[in-house]
Amino acid sequence: MNMMIEAEKKDGIESYKFHHIDTRKCAYCKDFLCEKACFRNIYTVVDKEGSPRCTIVPDREDFCVKCHICTTQCKFKALTID
Numbered sequence: 001m002n003m004m005i006e007a008e009k010k011d012g013i014e015s016y017k018f019h020h021i022d023t024r025k026c027a028y029c030k031d032f033l034c035e036k037a038c039f040r041n042i043y044t045v046v047d048k049e050g051s052p053r054c055t056i057v058p059d060r061e062d063f064c065v066k067c068h069i070c071t072t073q074c075k076f077k078a079l080t081i082d
């Protein structure tokens, strides 16, 4: 089991505690602005050279302040936060 993946997958959406990532959209991403935008360093995009996929850094999700900078910056609207 890959330690990077803690998400529950359903219909292409990878769900963490309260972040949900439509990683099918990440596959088209070139700028990975989620990673750059989040000043709490909650995201890391894996396989950038192949099939990119946004993931939550283990144990960092609770640092989210729900500022929604990330959801605004992601041009594919792949991110939702409860």
Ligand code: SF4
Residues within 6 Å of the ligand: 021, 025, 026, 027, 029, 030, 031, 032, 033, 034, 035, 045, 052, 053, 054, 073, 074, 075, 076, 077, 078, 079
């Ligand atoms: S979440 Fe958005 S910005 Fe981040 S890799 Fe996926 S598509 Fe790109």
Ligand code: SF4
Residues within 6 Å of the ligand: 037, 038, 039, 040, 041, 042, 063, 064, 065, 066, 067, 068, 069, 070, 071, 081
């Ligand atoms: S809402 Fe703000 S703190 Fe939370 S993941 Fe997005 S950019 Fe980071």
